[in-house]
Amino acid sequence: MKDKKGILAALDAEISLEDKIAFELHKVLSDDSSTEKYSDRRDIQNIRRRELIVAAVSAILQHQSDKLTDDDGSVNIELADDTNPFSELSAAFRDLQHDVQRLNEGMEAERVARPVIHESITGDEIIPIDRKLRILWYVASELYSKSDKVLYRTQKALEEHAATILGSTQKSLKSQRSQLKSKGKASEQNLFYTTLNDCRQLSKENDGQISPLKLLLPALQALSRD
Numbered sequence: 447m448k449d450k451k452g453i454l455a456a457l458d459a460e461i462s463l464e465d466k467i468a469f470e471l472h473k474v475l476s477d478d479s480s481t482e483k484y485s486d487r488r489d490i491q492n493i494r495r496r497e498l499i500v501a502a503v504s505a506i507l508q509h510q511s512d513k514l515t516d517d518d519g520s521v522n523i524e525l526a527d528d529t530n531p532f533s534e535l536s537a538a539f540r541d542l543q544h545d546v547q548r549l550n551e552g553m554e555a556e557r558v559a560r561p562v563i564h565e566s567i568t569g570d571e572i573i574p575i576d577r578k579l580r581i582l583w584y585v586a587s588e589l590y591s592k593s594d595k596v597l598y599r600t601q602k603a604l605e606e607h608a609a610t611i612l613g614s615t616q617k618s619l620k621s622q623r624s625q626l627k628s629k630g631k632a633s634e635q636n637l638f639y640t641t642l643n644d645c646r647q648l649s650k651e652n653d654g655q656i657s658p659l660k661l662l663l664p665a666l667q668a669l670s671r672d
């Protein structure tokens with residue numbers, strides 16, 4: 447980020463943060479030099495999008511820096527007991543730049559863009575794989591419609607098939623599906639409704655030519671065999 451002094455700083459102060467961000471984003475989108483050496487379309491897209499994020503955060507930090515700088519170039523620092531959020535953002539920005547450079551060179555991220563260690567995740571948000579499978583069969587039952595008769599004669603027949611796979615009974619599965627919808631854990635309800643809505647949306651995007659259940663079933667059957 448470059449320092450601005452005198453008249454330039456005064457003029458810059460009149461420009462809104464939104465306009466500053468938009469200006470920096472347009473600069474990224476109009477410059478292909480950073481992606482010239484890449485041939486894969488997805489790589490180019492990811493690199494460009496990372497650059498947009500970096501440009502936006504850089505504009506925010508520069509805007510904040512300008513607000514704290516007097517005309518003579520001196521910086522006003524406000525002391526407070528709480529951690530300065532912009533100092534934290536600045537540190538995060540440096541880590542992001544480090545990771546972006548590594549990612550653009552085909553290396554793994556080391557800092558903020560590095561994935562967490564799965565084993566370190568704690569709490570009720572982790573859904574065991576066997577429980578996920580059961581919930582997905584609940585979704586399949588919920589998605590069943592008359593257009594799926596070629597797959598299963600009735601919704602009950604689908605639930606009986608699922609019960610056989612899960613080592614349960616049709617009545618138990620039906621009851622447990624109802625309980626999940628009414629008073630299940632937030633994470634499990636989220637999985638249920640997200641999958642349900644995604645399947646319905648994909649079917650809608652295909653003009654209903656493929657039913658939501660047909661979209662879910664191949665993946666579900668593959669998981670059931672594993």
